[in-house]
Amino acid sequence: DQQVKQNSPSLSVQEGRISILNCDYTNSMFDYFLWYKKYPAEGPTFLISISSIKDKNEDGRFTVFLNKSAKHLSLHIVPSQPGDSAVYFCAASAQGGSEKLVFGKGTKLTVNP
Amino acid sequence: NAGVTQTPKFQVLKTGQSMTLQCAQDMNHNSMYWYRQDPGMGLRLIYYSASEGTTDKGEVPNGYNVSRLNKREFSLRLESAAPSQTSVYFCASSESVLNTEAFFGQGTRLTVV
Numbered sequence A: 001d002q003q004v005k006q007n008s009p010s011l012s013v014q015e016g017r018i019s020i021l022n023c024d025y026t027n028s029m030f031d032y033f034l035w036y037k038k039y040p041a042e043g044p045t046f047l048i049s050i051s052s053i054k055d056k057n058e059d060g061r062f063t064v065f066l067n068k069s070a071k072h073l074s075l076h077i078v079p080s081q082p083g084d085s086a087v088y089f090c091a092a093s094a095q096g097g098s099e100k101l102v103f104g105k106g107t108k109l110t111v112n113p
Numbered sequence B: 001n002a003g004v005t006q007t008p009k010f011q012v013l014k015t016g017q018s019m020t021l022q023c024a025q026d027m028n029h030n031s032m033y034w035y036r037q038d039p040g041m042g043l044r045l046i047y048y049s050a051s052e053g054t055t056d057k058g059e060v061p062n063g064y065n066v067s068r069l070n071k072r073e074f075s076l077r078l079e080s081a082a083p084s085q086t087s088v089y090f091c092a093s094s095e096s097v098l099n100t101e102a103f104f105g106q107g108t109r110l111t112v113v
Helices: none
Strands: A010-014 A019-025 A030-038 A045-051 A054-061 A062-067 A072-077 A087-093 A099-103 A107-111 B004-007 B011-013 B020-027 B033-036 B042-049 B065-066 B076-080 B087-094 B109-113
Touching: A010 A019, A019 A030, A019 A087, A019 A107, A030 A062, A030 A099, A045 A054, A045 A062, A045 A072, A072 A087, A087 B042, A099 B033, A099 B042, B004 B087, B011 B020, B020 B033, B020 B087, B033 B065, B033 B076, B042 B065, B042 B087, B076 B087
Parallel strands: A010 A107, B011 B109
Antiparallel strands: A019 A072, A030 A045, A030 A087, A054 A062, A062 A072, A087 A099, A087 A107, B004 B020, B020 B076, B033 B042, B033 B087, B065 B076, B087 B109
């Protein structure tokens, strides 16, 4: 019973193009969503987050979009750079502390020079 | 700027051996977590400690015990290691369990033979 789903295990894009990573969730109680980036042999690092009161949050080249009715969020990276090559995890949590961060399985992004 | 520090980085155990993974954070965070990452499985929560003096089970607690030694330190113990516990273990901390960004350690790669 996967509450956070990242259905694409991998994604390959050309440098300079847009990368779009997708995430779906099933728990309607989730109201805070995060993206983490992970390089090999390192721990995940926080990238960007969005609260359910918003539908978009932007930080430099990274934008997260939230579609609550579809229970879907996406991470856009524009323009993509080779250094963005990593595994990206989507995570979600619900208010009240009754649920901690729930992670998706991750999408491996490769940005080709 | 140590953040979250885990020791050891690598460990090989024989089936049935015990060991303790150590984790310390210097950010004065209240909450700490232990995750395991397996290929194709994403990050799964083993145990967490919402605040000093409390611990709770996560998604996959069987075969593990934890101790929140003080606000800084949260250890994970394998009493009798099994090959199924071969994984990469990550410790993380956050200000609280409520809608906050978690900071991760660099991971411990454990192999049980």
